[in-house]
Amino acid sequence: MRRTTILPGFGLALGFALFYLGLLVLLPLSAAFIKSAGMGWADFWQAVSAPRVLASYKLSFGAALLAAAINAVFGLLVAWVLVRYPFPGRRFVDALVDLPFALPTAVAGIALTALYSSNGWIGQYFAAAGIKIAFTPLGVVVALTFIGLPFVVRTVQPVLEDLEHAVEEAAASLGASRLQTFTRVIFPALLPALATGFTMAFARAVGEYGSVIFIAGNIPMVSEITPLIIISKLEQYDYAGATAVAVVMLVISLLLLLTINALQIWSRRRASA
Amino acid sequence: MSTSADTLLTPAVAKTQPATSATQESRWVRWSLTAIALLFLAAFLFVPLAAVFTEALKGGLALYWQAITEPEALAAIELSLLAALIAVPMNLVFGVAAAWAIAKFDFPGKPLLITLIDLPFAVSPVIAGLIYVLVFGAHGWLGPWLIEHDLKIIFAVPGIVLATVFVTFPFVARELIPLMEAQGGEEEEAAIVLGASGWQTFWRVTLPNIKWGLLYGTILSTARALGEFGAVSVVSGHIRGLTTTLPLHVEILYNEYNFVAAFACASVLTLMALVMLAAKSFIEWRTRLARSAA
Numbered sequence: 041m042r043r044t045t046i047l048p049g050f051g052l053a054l055g056f057a058l059f060y061l062g063l064l065v066l067l068p069l070s071a072a073f074i075k076s077a078g079m080g081w082a083d084f085w086q087a088v089s090a091p092r093v094l095a096s097y098k099l100s101f102g103a104a105l106l107a108a109a110i111n112a113v114f115g116l117l118v119a120w121v122l123v124r125y126p127f128p129g130r131r132f133v134d135a136l137v138d139l140p141f142a143l144p145t146a147v148a149g150i151a152l153t154a155l156y157s158s159n160g161w162i163g164q165y166f167a168a169a170g171i172k173i174a175f176t177p178l179g180v181v182v183a184l185t186f187i188g189l190p191f192v193v194r195t196v197q198p199v200l201e202d203l204e205h206a207v208e209e210a211a212a213s214l215g216a217s218r219l220q221t222f223t224r225v226i227f228p229a230l231l232p233a234l235a236t237g238f239t240m241a242f243a244r245a246v247g248e249y250g251s252v253i254f255i256a257g258n259i260p261m262v263s264e265i266t267p268l269i270i271i272s273k274l275e276q277y278d279y280a281g282a283t284a285v286a287v288v289m290l291v292i293s294l295l296l297l298l299t300i301n302a303l304q305i306w307s308r309r310r311a312s313a
Numbered sequence: 314m315s316t317s318a319d320t321l322l323t324p325a326v327a328k329t330q331p332a333t334s335a336t337q338e339s340r341w342v343r344w345s346l347t348a349i350a351l352l353f354l355a356a357f358l359f360v361p362l363a364a365v366f367t368e369a370l371k372g373g374l375a376l377y378w379q380a381i382t383e384p385e386a387l388a389a390i391e392l393s394l395l396a397a398l399i400a401v402p403m404n405l406v407f408g409v410a411a412a413w414a415i416a417k418f419d420f421p422g423k424p425l426l427i428t429l430i431d432l433p434f435a436v437s438p439v440i441a442g443l444i445y446v447l448v449f450g451a452h453g454w455l456g457p458w459l460i461e462h463d464l465k466i467i468f469a470v471p472g473i474v475l476a477t478v479f480v481t482f483p484f485v486a487r488e489l490i491p492l493m494e495a496q497g498g499e500e501e502e503a504a505i506v507l508g509a510s511g512w513q514t515f516w517r518v519t520l521p522n523i524k525w526g527l528l529y530g531t532i533l534s535t536a537r538a539l540g541e542f543g544a545v546s547v548v549s550g551h552i553r554g555l556t557t558t559l560p561l562h563v564e565i566l567y568n569e570y571n572f573v574a575a576f577a578c579a580s581v582l583t584l585m586a587l588v589m590l591a592a593k594s595f596i597e598w599r600t601r602l603a604r605s606a607a
Contacts, residue, residue: 045417047417047418047501047511047514048511049413049515053411053414054418056407061411061429061430068447069436071444072444118354120346121351122350124343125346125347127347135593136359138590138593139358139586140358141533142593143540143586144579145543145560146560146563146564147540147586150567150576151361151364151576151579154364154572154576155364161364189357209336247440249437249546250560270437271439271547274443274446279446283443286444289440297432301428
């Protein structure tokens, strides 16, 4: 970067930003680490590795991974259709893709529960086939798919829009079939954005609470997510236990955030190359 | 501002090129892919959206109206609006300050600062609530002092505002940083050279340039603030009519099997979300228009 600028306000702006960030985000977050550091290794380990807590990690991470994978496949498809195939109402559909960002998670939770329970509009057809969705781990996947839906669409869409037509024409003129052009030319160009969207959807889904608790049924060892474990420990005034589990989730979230940053750098480099 | 190369290579031009058959899928493939995409969106977006309103109106309009105008519902709406009205402007000021420092100046540790600003997005809402309990709760760092001075933050309105600030923290900053980086500092420098003061430059030059981005970030944070559930749930204490926001009110009604009232209140939140989406689309449409006119 170049400039040594004559603009004023650097000290004030940075000072205020750092003060605000420190006071409202970093200081409270450090409270979690300090609190769990004070509880001793044995207690900490016991709190974070109890069978019920381990089952919740398995559900939270497994369901989040599955939901992010579903969103990677269908998000790519939705982005492709929105960019490439004009159809009536496309603008409207495009705007509605962001609904999961705007709709309160509790509303999403009760609406999905009503739809996917065995007598709901959609759930009844699955119930007829013997598949229960609401109040099972499958319901958790449904809620997390809803929550993560916009991420892949919104990361892939701009890359797809900027993709130069000439590259595809070149591939076609060199004798590639349409499918070959997609797998060899288009898909590699989309991959960094797709990976970014996947990781964002995964990170969001791991910590999600509001939409899941309504549809999950919250049966211990079966359909109880990790954030709910934290809540129930808090309700029993087990602050140390709640904080220990929270610290495990925080560390994983931080790692995911760093992964997203690295993926975004990769995307940008790929885009400018 | 915009380079001539930029205007020559707008995607709009590329899109109107006649597509040759070699780079177009067959009609059959196009139709089935569109159908699958729409079916997926229907199952996860359109039908749930419709379900909220159908369930809300199941008991008729009178019951619906009663559910959203009873005192507890109104108090919940009021509290949700209050929390958003305090939290969003706070984060707005932070976002502008952070973006000004990051976009207009160079300093060591900038990437770290940008990552830290994103941090609240990566944290589970439940943990966002928990950390404030650890600081301000009865057994927290400041708990004894707060009790001594008869101040209540957790299980009271200030805690709800704090949790809302945390979950909406990055929105405005994230929107403004890339925008102001792209705009650079030349216009502001010109204003300073011509004798404007720092604040004059900000109000007359910077603010008009970033107003749409600012509004965009504000809309995103307002939507999130009105709908936040997990973080607020931890710090609220669920005191009916006092510390229940509208999403928490929905939960209470739902858990009491009062489904019609729960969905009625949920439909109010859904309408707010749809208004936010419409405003967001309007700004995106305007920005695209301005860019293609530039």
